[in-house]
Amino acid sequence: MPDLNEIATAVIAGDAARVGSLVDAALGQGASASEVLEQGLTAGMAVVGRRFRANEVFVPEVLVAARAMKAGMVHLDPIFSAAGVAPVGTFVIGTVRGDIHDIGKNLVGMMLRGAGFNVVDLGVNVMPQVFVDAVQKHGAQLVGLSALLTTTMVQMKPTIDALRAAVPQVKILVGGAPVSPEYAASVGADGYGANATDAVERALEFMGRPASS
Numbered sequence: 001m002p003d004l005n006e007i008a009t010a011v012i013a014g015d016a017a018r019v020g021s022l023v024d025a026a027l028g029q030g031a032s033a034s035e036v037l038e039q040g041l042t043a044g045m046a047v048v049g050r051r052f053r054a055n056e057v058f059v060p061e062v063l064v065a066a067r068a069m070k071a072g073m074v075h076l077d078p079i080f081s082a083a084g085v086a087p088v089g090t091f092v093i094g095t096v097r098g099d100i101h102d103i104g105k106n107l108v109g110m111m112l113r114g115a116g117f118n119v120v121d122l123g124v125n126v127m128p129q130v131f132v133d134a135v136q137k138h139g140a141q142l143v144g145l146s147a148l149l150t151t152t153m154v155q156m157k158p159t160i161d162a163l164r165a166a167v168p169q170v171k172i173l174v175g176g177a178p179v180s181p182e183y184a185a186s187v188g189a190d191g192y193g194a195n196a197t198d199a200v201e202r203a204l205e206f207m208g209r210p211a212s213s
């Protein structure tokens, strides 16, 4: 089994090229994409998150680490996507207005694609009407809102209100570090996902396909 700590260390160091080659090597040596993601990339980013909170590193370092994490995710995307079969449904996803964090959202999108969803990714800083337009345009059954800041999670409510008014049939999932199940319920979401696996399970349930089947 390859040493996945090395990947975490390279994410922390923000060495994108090294992360890319270590991820490739780990996959070649038999590590699964999920192991690389959890024990390598996410483990490294968690350390960066703790250091950021403790004011030991600042935005530029976090940005470089985020880029390094993305350089690793590029190698995992085709594996997660290839696992899927016929499209289960269409899922529109985006990070809410005012928020530019996209790593978690991208992970959720990647795992949903792997579970067979057609994923329409609207990117970051997405206005409520843009979610509405995309759901209508793509005939999506599900929409996911991501927020990483306490100052932007408040954008979930107006976004959900706009979706309810225009496309009442769409199921709405919310997530992101500051969001809780209680908060999700208070803004009128249909569901909450603590992580990408959770998001996939909820999405499959909404489509009438329990994850275990």
Ligand code: B12
Pocket (backbone or CB within 6 Å): 042, 045, 048, 049, 050, 052, 053, 059, 060, 062, 063, 066, 098, 099, 100, 101, 102, 103, 104, 105, 107, 108, 143, 144, 145, 146, 147, 148, 149, 150, 151, 173, 174, 175, 176, 177, 178, 192, 193, 194, 195, 196, 197, 198, 199
């Ligand atoms: C990376 C990062 C950045 C990067 C973002 C790069 C990028 N491309 O995303 C940069 C440097 C740009 C950044 C900027 C800022 N950041 Co920042 N950032 C982080 C950090 C360290 C990691 C976030 C991350 O990617 N985590 C890894 C992913 C995998 O986890 P995740 O996002 O939580 O996603 C998982 C789940 O939440 C869930 N999920 C996520 N979305 C969704 C959606 C759905 C539908 C579902 C079901 C589930 C789901 O599944 C995901 C996968 O498991 C966090 C610290 C932390 N611990 O969260 C701070 C953090 C979020 N940032 C913070 C702050 C304050 C900022 C800035 C305001 C800093 C500044 N002074 O400028 C700016 C804000 C810019 C803006 N307007 O958005 C604070 C927020 C505090 C708060 N409570 O509001 C945090 C918590 C750091 C801290 N101080 O403790 N940041």
